[in-house]
Amino acid sequence: MFVVDPSSYRPKPGQIPDSPGVYKFRDEHRRVIYVGKAKSLRQRLASYFQDLANLHPRTATMVTTAASVEWTVVATETAALQLEYTWIKEYDPRFNVKYRDDKSYPYLAVTMNEEFPRVQVMRGQKKKGVRYFGPYGHAWAIRDTVDLLLRVFPVRTCSAGVFKNAARTGRPCLLGYIGKCSAPCVDRVSAEEHRELAEDFCEFMTGRTGTYIRRLERQMTDAAEEMEYERAARLRDDIDALRKAMEKSAVVLADATDADLIAVAEDELEAALQIFHVRGGRVRGQRGWVTDKVEAVTTADLVEHALQQLYGEERGDAVPKEVLVPALPDPVAPVQEWLTQRRGSNVSLRIPQRGDKKALMETVARNAQQSLVLHKTKRASDLTTRSRALEEIATALELDSAPLRIECYDISHLQGDDVVASMVVFEDGLARKSEYRRFQIKGFEGQDDVRSMHEVITRRFRRYLVEQAKTGSGVSPAQAEPRAWGGSAEEVQESLTEEDGRPKRFAYPPQLVVVDGGQPQVAAAQRALDDLGIDDIAVCGLAKRLEEVWVPGDDDPVVLPRTSEGLYLLQRVRDEAHRFAIAYQRSKRTKRFKASPLDAVPGLGESRKQTLIKHFGSLKRLRSATIDQICEVPGIGRKTAEAVLAAFAQAAPAPPAVNTATGEIMEDEDPAGAGDSDEGEQPAPAGDSLNGKGATPTGAPGEGGTTTHVGAPERRRGMET
Numbered sequence: 249m250f251v252v253d254p255s256s257y258r259p260k261p262g263q264i265p266d267s268p269g270v271y272k273f274r275d276e277h278r279r280v281i282y283v284g285k286a287k288s289l290r291q292r293l294a295s296y297f298q299d300l301a302n303l304h305p306r307t308a309t310m311v312t313t314a315a316s317v318e319w320t321v322v323a324t325e326t327a328a329l330q331l332e333y334t335w336i337k338e339y340d341p342r343f344n345v346k347y348r349d350d351k352s353y354p355y356l357a358v359t360m361n362e363e364f365p366r367v368q369v370m371r372g373q374k375k376k377g378v379r380y381f382g383p384y385g386h387a388w389a390i391r392d393t394v395d396l397l398l399r400v401f402p403v404r405t406c407s408a409g410v411f412k413n414a415a416r417t418g419r420p421c422l423l424g425y426i427g428k429c430s431a432p433c434v435d436r437v438s439a440e441e442h443r444e445l446a447e448d449f450c451e452f453m454t455g456r457t458g459t460y461i462r463r464l465e466r467q468m469t470d471a472a473e474e475m476e477y478e479r480a481a482r483l484r485d486d487i488d489a490l491r492k493a494m495e496k497s498a499v500v501l502a503d504a505t506d507a508d509l510i511a512v513a514e515d516e517l518e519a520a521l522q523i524f525h526v527r528g529g530r531v532r533g534q535r536g537w538v539t540d541k542v543e544a545v546t547t548a549d550l551v552e553h554a555l556q557q558l559y560g561e562e563r564g565d566a567v568p569k570e571v572l573v574p575a576l577p578d579p580v581a582p583v584q585e586w587l588t589q590r591r592g593s594n595v596s597l598r599i600p601q602r603g604d605k606k607a608l609m610e611t612v613a614r615n616a617q618q619s620l621v622l623h624k625t626k627r628a629s630d631l632t633t634r635s636r637a638l639e640e641i642a643t644a645l646e647l648d649s650a651p652l653r654i655e656c657y658d659i660s661h662l663q664g665d666d667v668v669a670s671m672v673v674f675e676d677g678l679a680r681k682s683e684y685r686r687f688q689i690k691g692f693e694g695q696d697d698v699r700s701m702h703e704v705i706t707r708r709f710r711r712y713l714v715e716q717a718k719t720g721s722g723v724s725p726a727q728a729e730p731r732a733w734g735g736s737a738e739e740v741q742e743s744l745t746e747e748d749g750r751p752k753r754f755a756y757p758p759q760l761v762v763v764d765g766g767q768p769q770v771a772a773a774q775r776a777l778d779d780l781g782i783d784d785i786a787v788c789g790l791a792k793r794l795e796e797v798w799v800p801g802d803d804d805p806v807v808l809p810r811t812s813e814g815l816y817l818l819q820r821v822r823d824e825a826h827r828f829a830i831a832y833q834r835s836k837r838t839k840r841f842k843a844s845p846l847d848a849v850p851g852l853g854e855s856r857k858q859t860l861i862k863h864f865g866s867l868k869r870l871r872s873a874t875i876d877q878i879c880e881v882p883g884i885g886r887k888t889a890e891a892v893l894a895a896f897a898q899a900a901p902a903p904p905a906v907n908t909a910t911g912e913i914m915e916d917e918d919p920a921g922a923g924d925s926d927e928g929e930q931p932a933p934a935g936d937s938l939n940g941k942g943a944t945p946t947g948a949p950g951e952g953g954t955t956t957h958v959g960a961p962e963r964r965r966g967m968e969t
Contacts, residue, residue, distance in 0.1 A: 252315050255297065258297045265289055267289060270284070271285075271293060273310065275314055275315055280339035281341050281343050282342075285332040286328070289319050296311050324582070326586045328582070337560070356393065357369070358403070364442055364443075369390050381453045381454075381532060397452065400464070402423075403430070403446050403449050405423065420436070430442055430445060454506075464487050465487060467483050506528065509612045510555075510558075511609060512547055513613065513620040514541070517819055519545075520619040523535055538619065549577070551577060555571070555573075562590060563592070565591075569593075635677075637814045638651060643814075644806050645786060647759070647760070651786070653673065653757075656674070656761075658822070658828070660829035661833060668836060669700060669829060671704070671708060683756075702773070709777060712756075757785060760785070762818060762825075763787070764790065766791040770800055790822045795819065797818065845896050846860070846892065849892055856883055875889045878892055
């Protein structure tokens with residue numbers, strides 16, 4: 249890969265204007281690889297030319313791929329937004345976010361640019377002068393809706409060839425005979441009258457349904473009073489047809505709102521976007537996009553890019569009065585002004601805070617999350633893609649065969665507290681959740697990822713050697729004798745058995761061990777295998793900084809192409825190990841925070857703990873109670889009461905709880921939580937999944953409310969690794 253030192257093309261000081269504008273980075277072949285906008289070109293471009301270690305990995309990749317930068321000054325930030333969209337569309341830069349439709353959505357289109365407008369199903373690029381409604385999930389849904397509406401709005405639906413043939417012969421098509429086309433081809437209506445029908449059709453589709461329903465009801469009543477019963481019956485059927493068409497899109501907002509709701513679901517690699525189009529309070533269309541994160545972007549950036557793609561070619565009513573988003577672009581004023589210009593009237597861009605709109609936004613967000621999971625599942629489950637990924641990994645790492653079983657390890661802690669590790673297993677490119685394992689670091693205390701990685705690899709593969717010895721494969725238990733932590737080979741063998749007698753699944757060796765980290769972690773893992781005498785298992789590490797693949801003993805990383813399926817598989821494995829480790833670390837932290845002195849009382853189970861807390865109201869009141877008062881609690885004897893008070897006497901007082909909103913010191917009213925037992929290697933919870941649903945609760949005291957403890961580690965949540 250061509251790598252350039254950014255200082256070689258950095259503009260001279262004072263050369264960049266301090267004005268709004270748009271800039272382009274070009275590579276050595278003069279291809280535009282990135283387009284961006286800025287309120288101040290000088291400040292924004294200066295941020296790219298700093299120490300690479302301070303840049304986001306994807307930004308660092310972009311500036312080292314570029315060979316030059318140029319810019320264009322504009323008058324306002326709104327103009328910069330429009331020019332940025334135009335250039336992204338023109339140059340298709342590789343480092344810009346580009347949403348791709350997960351399918352080609354069909355629209356109901358009315359060709360108002362023709363003399364006799366036509367109603368039809370359309371896909372692909374939108375054409376000027378055509379009114380679009382949707383998108384719809386299926387073309388048949390459009391045809392069903394049109395079939396109902398043609399009773400009331402008999403607009404032409406035939407192709408140009410059929411229309412010309414009918415005009416030549418003087419005979420309309422079948423729809424003209426049954427009253428579902430006004431037959432402008434044979435001059436039953438004039439071009440002006442037919443256009444009025446098409447405009448009424450469009451008005452109805454935009455959500456203005458009440459006007460036509462009330463008009464038809466008045467006409468039906470008048471016809472009945474005049475005893476024109478056949479005409480009244482036709483009008484009744486027309487009203488029923490309109491109401492059936494309206495029922496096809498459920499009412500979600502009672503105030504007849506015209507709005508687009510945009511939600512984003514994302515991980516470190518990709519993002520999925522879902523849009524609900526609400527017109528007249530009804531969901532008229534839905535669509536979704538998926539994109540790779542090829543640049544360093546926040547949720548607000550993703551929203552801004554989505555707004556550009558959604559409305560860059562739209563005008564008038566195609567841009568709704570209200571756009572609801574999960575995060576506002578920064579700054580929001582230019583984007584809102586740009587949307588207002590495209591609509592021709594004010595557009596509200598905001599985050600819903602309460603009520604029906606917030607509830608609907610949560611539904612859109614769930615759809616976005618499901619779309620992202622489905623996209624990843626489809627990509628991961630494709631046999632050809634998985635096979636190609638494994639072959640690419642084998643080629644890049646110079647393995648003898650494809651690594652059919654891959655194990656990945658990650659270390660997680662909170663500033664050295666609750667240090668844990670995870671092991672995830674992928675077989676044939678798919679997650680094998682039943683073989684996930686969790687570790688507590690036992691050999692030392694404190695923060696040392698390299699030493700932790702060495703301990704985990706040692707413990708996991710020592711068990712592999714013991715299993716080999718048990719099956720008579722030529723490895724003696726002495727080879728598996730613990731070196732990094734205490735215990736005999738017999739104790740190790742005992743620890744390999746579950747409570748029901750089944751052997752733990754450490755007996756199957758992987759072809760490839762992946763560690764989350766760079767050279768130090770890779771070296772530690774290889775050293776652990778060397779110490780155990782294992783030389784037939786490959787090791788590599790995936791560093792997050794530039795997504796580089798490190799192998800033991802090499803000073804330079806293996807760089808896989810960004811579009812490589814092999815790199816994508818390694819990233820999925822690494823991210824799953826990271827997620828699993830974080831979930832375990834948070835669960836231990838939560839349990840530790842919930843621990844109480846009652847956990848140390850022998851024979852005091854969870855039921856009697858809760859009875860004590862309920863009787864006294866809080867731990868504080870229980871702590872100050874006498875033995876006789878505690879004995880009054882049903883099921884609590886004198887011996888247990890004495891043990892409870894002894895446990896409180898030995899325990900250090902808990903730090904005071906503080907209301908973070910007011911600064912007020914709160915009374916200790918929290919019930920005691922369950923204690924945490926000493927855990928070693930643990931299997932994955934049965935409900936654990938790739939997207940974290942069903943995982944151990946990640947909340948901790950103070951995370952979701954207004955009360956926390958002074959000095960509690962939640963304040964350092966950002967240090968979690």
